[in-house]
Amino acid sequence: EIVLTQSPGTLSLSPGEGVTLSCRASQSVDSTHLAWYQQAPGQAPRLLIYGASSRATGIPDRFSGSGSVTDFTLAISRLEPEDFAVYYCQHYGNSRSTFGQGTKLEIK
Amino acid sequence: QVQLVQSGAEVKQPGASVRVSCKASGYTFTSYGISWVRQAPGQGLEWMGWISAYYGSTNYAQKFQGRVTLTRDTSASTAYMELRTLTSDDTAVYYCAGERETAGSIYFQHWGQGTLVSVSS
Numbered sequence: 001e002i003v004l005t006q007s008p009g010t011l012s013l014s015p016g017e018g019v020t021l022s023c024r025a026s027q028s029v030d031s032t033h034l035a036w037y038q039q040a041p042g043q044a045p046r047l048l049i050y051g052a053s054s055r056a057t058g059i060p061d062r063f064s065g066s067g068s069v070t071d072f073t074l075a076i077s078r079l080e081p082e083d084f085a086v087y088y089c090q091h092y093g094n095s096r097s098t099f100g101q102g103t104k105l106e107i108k
Numbered sequence: 109q110v111q112l113v114q115s116g117a118e119v120k121q122p123g124a125s126v127r128v129s130c131k132a133s134g135y136t137f138t139s140y141g142i143s144w145v146r147q148a149p150g151q152g153l154e155w156m157g158w159i160s161a162y163y164g165s166t167n168y169a170q171k172f173q174g175r176v177t178l179t180r181d182t183s184a185s186t187a188y189m190e191l192r193t194l195t196s197d198d199t200a201v202y203y204c205a206g207e208r209e210t211a212g213s214i215y216f217q218h219w220g221q222g223t224l225v226s227v228s229s
Binding site (some may be wrong): 001011032035040045046047049050054056079082086088090092093094095096097098099100101102 | 160169
């Protein structure tokens with residue numbers, strides 16, 4: 001089973017700043033099977049990035065994904081107030097899935 | 109537009125079973141699979157299993173193997189998740205998530221609103 005480890009656990013930032021979130025896989029994964037989600041408090045998750053680097057429909061271009069093999073990143077430039085949420089990476093392959101433990105972005 | 113609408117909150121006693129439904133609309137139900145994901149209070153997302161809406165075939169996370177059953181009713185465009193032998197550790201919000209595929213990438217494009225299952229004596 002692939003284990004995804006996200007870092008850091010929590011980040012305190014101010015609106016307008018940029019940030020990079022990390023997701024490391026326990027073994028090599030196909031980048032087409034790596035996605036990122038955002039979850040605001042009390043809400044269902046929302047798809048941000050699929051295939052490691054493709055933005056989902058309606059996602060602002062300040063969100064970008066990159067990476068390959070075992071190391072993947074989600075970058076957010078110019079944080080907006082609504083971006084302060086929890087972010088999860090996900091691997092999905094062969095009809096099985098696993099999520100990272102999440103990174104929480106909080107307002108400093 | 110695509111919608112996944114789940115059944116309402118449940119309160120169960122330890123040892124009981126729960127069944128949560130997920131009704132799809134806005135697309136051809138049998139075109140895509142559905143996964144179930146749960147989230148315990150204050151915790152992260154945990155994938156439970158997947159069902160092919162077309163074939164009815166399933167895959168379960170090892171942790172839930174033998175305790176969870178995913179089914180679907182194509183005539184009602186509805187997927188179901190049944191979890192048995194509940195304990196307090198099963199208290200969580202349960203989500204259904206609809207898959208989409210693009211160029212070999214499969215991801216959870218659409219999510220239900222979540223169903224809170226509380227297990228307490």
